[in-house]
Amino acid sequence: MNYAEEANRCRRCGMCHAVCPLYKAERREQFVARGKVRLTKISEEGRIELEDRAKTTLYNCLDCRACMEVCPAGVNVSRLVKGMRKKIYDKHGDNLLMNVALEHLTSYPKRMELARKFLKLYQTTGLSSLVQLVPSLKEKEKILPAIPKRSFRNELKARDVRPGKKGKVAYFISCTTDILYPQVGEAVLEVLEACGYEIYPMNDGTCCGVPQVGYGHVERAKEMALQNMRSVPDDIGYILNDCATCGSALKEYPELFEGTEHEELAQNFAKRVMDISEFLIKHTELPTGEKLGIQVTYHDPCHLNRAQNVKQEPRDIIAHSGSELIEMENSGQCCGGAGTFGITHFDLSQKLLKQKVGNIKATGAEAVVTGCPACRMQIAFGLKSYYKDIPVYHPVELIARSIREKGM
């Protein structure tokens, strides 16, 4: 992408002000798309060096893409911000912690499994209460949910792959499902099998690369993308996933390889990627289980709602499970989780989370449903901190439960 050209399409009308959750919270131009587009423009024109202050500005972004939805000129703000973060990383590198995390940890499922075990140990041995003595970590530490006994990848090993009449679909294993919410992966498998599909889990795949792209480590992200793309046989028509962010990242692989030898491979991969809710509604005859009869509200994950334009299907799934949907106000506003933003920008993130929890509370729903594990983690934390500990589900879990309850 020619960043200067893209940035120059901005008419500076300020429409982004009206929708940017960070701008609304802070009311300073650096927080809104228009300011970041400006930095991109003058940086690409060689009029300014992107140093610490610009870095701060460029990292004050949730990548929630609310601005892109209303931008009259259709500027791809997300790509500009990521492009400038890469430019800063390429010039200045990153600190040791981020380098270890992004280059040597999150991109290796086996090391992530070790990390999971460590975290589990940390939570069970009482080490966590020690960490909570550090004031700056006291609140943040609680964002992490209880670590499950077994990762989803390990569950998979112990599980038979059942052949299905409808053919094979690939299943991308997101890190959060793997480590934090294996029950979601389990639900995906159950429901797909009930629909007659054989699942090809992408065991040889790795993380989608979103953290790497988000911090400018684009070369590493490309290696990971290649690994993922090569882990699916060509004859599988759909690559399904249960994480909004992973799904949008997989669909955006062609952007990573623009103008390179792998562009076609990436396009061929990306066009087969589909969110599980969309797939279940559009391409399967979803079995009808027991009516759950619970009242839920739905949070639209930014990377499902706007990045993938999947809005109705998760709601259809909720209805199909016999649950009642009570819409919350502003269901599409970012919960403030936004990957690591919730930790790196804790206070700002909590402002958004409090609004979200307030909107959830107003519905009186007994559970929250959302199609993104990162949102789930943030919202669950928010519910505990600012409301009450009601459960948060992935839409697929509702279907799995209704099928299970009927004993199908």
Add this chain to the structure above:
Amino acid sequence: MDLQAFLQVIHSKNIEVQCDPQDTSCFAYDAANLESLPGAVVFPKDTQEVSVILEAANRFKVPVTPRGAGTSLAGGTIGIPGGVALNLTQMNQIIEIDEENLTAIVQPGVVTYELHQAVEKLGLFYPPDPGSMKMSTIGGNISVNAGGPHCFKYGVTKDYILGMEIVLADGRIIRFGGKYIKNVSGLDLGSLFIGSEGTLGVVTEATLRLIPMPETKRTILAVYNDLDEAARTVSDIVRNKIVPATLELMDQESMRLIERIRPANLPLDAAAAILIAVDGPASQVEKEMKLVETLCLKNGAREVRVARDDKEQEKLWEGRRSANGAMSQNCKAMVVEDASVPRSKLPDMIRKCKEIAERYHIPCAILGHSGDGNVHPHLLLQELTQEEWERADKAVDEIFRAALDLGGTLTGEHGIGLVKKKYMNWQFSPDTMDLMRSLKNTLDPNQILNRNIML
């Protein structure tokens, strides 16, 4: 200009300030096609801080440019390079909504639309609705005496200002007006400051007039083969003692562009369409709608669409609202003008704009508030070459010449700003200009506030 000495004061008073070009460059622009890098951006949080800032600026001769959301289409927030941008967005509190006196007290950084939402919850109505209302601020609205579609029936920002607190260029704080409708005490200072584009003082608080929310609102879209028929309809509606809440005109090019991105079944071969909204008590609206429909057809409308419910109404407005996006997607830069002419001259003005744009080979789409004679020709630049900019400049010159020849004015609601300054002498006699300048010199002898804007 002694910026360093100024900054010392700012730092000593702990006022938030940014000086790094990586920050200040985010305050170097607005929605006009201009830029100017400030030497510092200050973020006062209350009137006292604004006063300290202006006192220091005046003492050290530092030029100051007040700024809200930075949505000026006239370059009204483009300051002197190296000067100070006075960012008022941190002062965004709605201090009070008084349901008994129908007033609101607000800080200048309140976003117009957020005020709308707050008062509408209470069944009240603040009518000024400039196109940028979702991001523009009340302070900015007051500076340019902003209007919008509603102003034909409900008037402009000025008609809703009951009182103000203003910080003068030397830091003195003055207040006038209050929660009363009738007030002839002293000179009408409100009229002096409203629309002065930040050249005379900085608004730090305003007392606004609210009215009850009209009970209901209905919309009609009327399509015409001939601009004059559309104009005749408008005159006929007014002659029949109906004052619609809005009378929005779209020309053929606007409809063509809107259809391209958001198909709404707008006819592409029609010369113009007007969106007419009538509001008020339900029984009266019903009656007026029937009459409006009859009048549209009588005056030659080839098609009249009446929105039967809120959903259909919303659909009709959706097209109009996507106009800006439609235009943006069909150009590399946009020059939006804002001439106002007597209502009867609107068709002449539109034809003149089209003829001029054609002569200079620049695609031009026109939106207008046909109730009040305010025309917004959008010149859609395609190349961004020096030569094309020059052509656009010449076209704009001619558009303003035409507006003045038709008995009109340079700007209806966007303000003179930087981009229309050169035309001031066309509209005003030397004596009138002298009077304006002497008022400016009295209030701001050191030319601290917006010295490059308007005058």
